[in-house]
Amino acid sequence: MLGILQVTSKSIKPVLVLWASMYLFVLILVGMNIGGNANIIYLITQFIFIPLSGILFLHLFNDLFGSEHSTFLHTFYKGKVEKMYGAYLMLYMLPLIVLCTLIDLRYEGFEAIPASILLLSQALLFTCITLILFVITTDLSISITISVLYLSIELATFGNVWNLIHIFYMNLQEPIVLSAVYHTLIVNFVLGLIGYRFFKMLVS
Numbered sequence: 001m002l003g004i005l006q007v008t009s010k011s012i013k014p015v016l017v018l019w020a021s022m023y024l025f026v027l028i029l030v031g032m033n034i035g036g037n038a039n040i041i042y043l044i045t046q047f048i049f050i051p052l053s054g055i056l057f058l059h060l061f062n063d064l065f066g067s068e069h070s071t072f073l074h075t076f077y078k079g080k081v082e083k084m085y086g087a088y089l090m091l092y093m094l095p096l097i098v099l100c101t102l103i104d105l106r107y108e109g110f111e112a113i114p115a116s117i118l119l120l121s122q123a124l125l126f127t128c129i130t131l132i133l134f135v136i137t138t139d140l141s142i143s144i145t146i147s148v149l150y151l152s153i154e155l156a157t158f159g160n161v162w163n164l165i166h167i168f169y170m171n172l173q174e175p176i177v178l179s180a181v182y183h184t185l186i187v188n189f190v191l192g193l194i195g196y197r198f199f200k201m202l203v204s
Contacts, residue, residue, distance in 0.1 A: 012059040019056065022048045023095060030099075030106050038107035039172045042115060045099065046122065046168050047155060053092055053123045054130035054147050058140055060088060061131060081203045085196075089127065093120055109175030118181050121188030122167050128195030135202045165191065 026048065028034075029041055061081075097116045104112035126147070133143040153161060159170045167188050174180050 012056065015052070015056050015059055019049075019052050022052065023099070026099060027102070030102055033106065037172065038103055038110035039174075039176060041103055041107070042110070042176055043168075043170060043172065045096070045103075046119070047151065049096060049119070050122045050126050050168070051147060051151055054126045055144065056092070057085075057088065057127045058130055058134055058143055060084075061134070062140060082196075082200045085127075085131075085199075089120075089123060092123060096123075109177075111175075111177045114178040114181050114185070115176050118169060118176075118185055118188070121185050121192060124192035125167055125188045125195060128192055128199050132195060132199050132202065135199070 026041065026045055029044065035041060093116070096119050097112070100112040100115045100119070103115070104110050130143045130147055133146060134140065137143065150164075153164065154166065154168060154170075159166045159168060165187065167184070169176065169181050169184055171180070
């Protein structure tokens with residue numbers, strides 16, 4: 001068991017290093033007031049940390065669903081996977097809440113609470129979708145490829161593809177307040193909770 005945990009820690013170390021580097025990068029942007037617009041900083045935050053949440057969660061659950069130890073670990077963690085997921089999600093959100101608070105203090109027209117809740121809804125939906133894809137395919141590359149394809153389309157079209165679900169807030173003019181993001185919040189949470197229930201059903 002110790003060997004399995006050591007393999008897991010090694011597999012996620014590069015992702016954690018990348019995450020920390022990107023966090024420092026965004027902190028520098030906020031500190032130097034680069035762009036002079038909270039919406040630009042928030043857009044960068046979304047397109048960095050939401051995809052990284054999916055990649056990190058895939059690596060965290062890789063040994064449970066996609067390795068030769070899967071049967072043993074599934075038995076060992078039976079009934080605990082959803083609790084692990086919830087704990088990981090809350091831990092992932094803590095530094096992002098701090099980041100939103102710093103952006104709120106630095107810029108006008110930005111509210112940390114709705115911005116943080118929106119990031120939570122995005123992370124919930126994105127991680128659930130990537131994990132469902134992974135559980136079904138047992139292939140990390142397929143899950144990551146589909147996620148990257150979606151992100152590329154969203155970024156390239158700036159969320160203007162009408163038949164896609166848009167989980168990101170990409171308006172660079174309208175202040176990030178609850179009245180501006182509530183529709184996206186509702187859609188993300190509804191779909192995210194449906195995805196979570198489906199993920200829970202697959203792993204139970």
